[in-house]
Amino acid sequence: MKLKKLSSLLLALIVMLSVFSATSYAAAQPSTTVLLDGKPIQLGEGSAEPFVDNGTTFVPMRSLFETLSIDLSWNNTTKTVSGAKGDLSFSLQIGSKTATVNGEKVTLTTAARIVHNVTFVPLRFVGQSTGYNVSWAQATHTISLTSPVVQAAAQSKGFMWKVEKNGNTVYLLGTIHVADKATYPLRPELEAAFKSADYLGVEVDLTQYTQEQIGAILDDLGTYKDGTTLKDHVSADTYKGVTAILKGLGAPENTLDKYEPWVVSLTIPSLMISDAGYQAELGIDQYLMQQALKSSKPIVQLETAEQQYGLFDNLSADLQESLLVDAIKAYNDPSSGEDQNAVDALLNMWKTGDETTLLTLTNAQQNVDHEYYQAFIADRNKGMTNKIEGFLNSTEHKTYFVAVGSLHMIGDDGIVTQLTKDGYTVEKQ
Known part of the structure; x- marks a missing residue:
């Protein structure tokens, strides 16, 4: 599987961070x-x-x-x-x-x-x-007709585990936050587990945020308030790369000047994903949240939008610019479509439930940058695992369907790994 062209940031956005989809959540629903x-x-x-x-x-x-x-x-x-x-x-x-x-x-x-x-x-x-x-x-406002011959093959498998304790059950679903319409339907086991749950657990409950609220969070955490601009905080070459992209899009070259590098590094990949035909509103998390709203199933969040955006805001200046440089390079150098092919491969990994590839990608994150790995994976996994163990040790005797990015599930610091180390029996579904 050829994934080297995909920047570490873009990979994280697709399979790890709910906030990537937040800015498009309030957009108009697609036509049927x-x-x-x-x-x-x-x-x-x-x-x-x-x-x-x-x-x-x-x-x-x-x-x-x-x-x-x-x-x-x-x-x-x-x-x-x-x-x-x-x-x-x-x-x-x-x-x-x-x-x-x-x-x-x-x-x-x-x-x-x-x-x-x-x-x-x-x-x-x-x-x-x-x-x-x-x-x-x-x-997704999509009606899917599946012929008898391909019904089984057409269902996305995903990554799901089950944990039980004290009469409580937690289903763990590793998700991907950006998808296409062909991702649906999901396999019956996933749908049945979700339907049986008393609660849906997600990284961030995007149904509780409006477009204006997300914009306010970005303005609060990601804009300069001391009179400086992006140009003052990145190299001349990096700034030139940003303005060249904006010029190519027909936008004023100073459009993103008020934003810190991490905000710009989020904006550029979102353009790439959209151009490739993928949509954040089609992501698995978004689908499950909409289904939960439809069935009046309570949604609990393991993190907040402020926390996830705060991860970026707390990164060192060097790492922020490095992520921005990666985003610029990925945007400007499609190299015969390899970046899009990489996204295709990620989505195919999820659809087919390819755990071998998932483990390879998860382990590779440890080699990207220690600060990056610690902030985006290791520390977050600990926090989410603690909350999941809280569900398992409660006296409520409830079932939770917890859906978080796939890169959080396995590997040395994965949620499944930590639960196993803590004495829980985790069964692959």
Whole structure:
């Protein structure tokens, strides 16, 4: 796996720090997307564009049937649509909430209809009736249709462990904070463990922060208040690298002057990730938080946004500039797409549950910089482990689903490693 081109900072943002996604959390939700076996499909446009009514997604009948290779029959007299695929069949009537699947009557939430001479049918009903698994991800506004042949292969595995003590259960999920739409659905074991939990535990509960609050934290911790600017605190070459990126984006060269190097070093990778098609709002943590809100599951945070941004603010001046230099180099030198390939590889590692690669990446962090490793991994792992042990030793007899960056889980200072050393039995799930 070729990962040397990926800067240590960018790696940390993707798999370790929730605050990387915080600044985009309050952005508008993406429009509804339909995936077929992980790939986006177009089901009509203009007056024939899919729409949602009463929680049901409607799509143009003919476009859907052609895409799913469903045999279509239409009775114009009764306004009845019939479909068949293999040994599965169904029928529904325009304006009626009663339909049939393999001869059995079922009740629809909302009836099929004709709009502007286009027949629209409920996507979930048609998909499930012809053998597809249909899932809805609120966090990504994505409907996924998975064919029977690839259903098992399409589910992301991730990294999950289970610990029990005193009638309490903690599921530990190593996450990745940036993902794409093809990351979903997650494997059933992950979803079942999450559903069984009384609490969701995350690094930072981003649902409790607004865009304005995150901006205020950044302004408080990451701006100069003594009359100096970025130019006064980094080398001429480093500053020139920042202004060149801004100029290339059509932004004023002094746009980031008020910010300290660590803030700028966060800003540049966020542009890279966005350009590569990855989104922080699609990260596993974001998905779980949205699901928790939907089911009224309480969310507990192991850290705060102030603490995570404070990690950067407390770094030495030399390390802050080093991280900024890394970010500039990564932005300016895609080298045949190796940086994007590295992100692809990280996401593929998570989807396939490749623990060997995860351990290699975790161990490699010890060789980056002692100050960096101590601040971002070792010290944080101790704090999070203490809180997890608090869950396990409580008298509540509750189940917690704790989701934190994957790089925190294994290795010499990993949460799983520390729990094992402290006498807990940790089982891989």
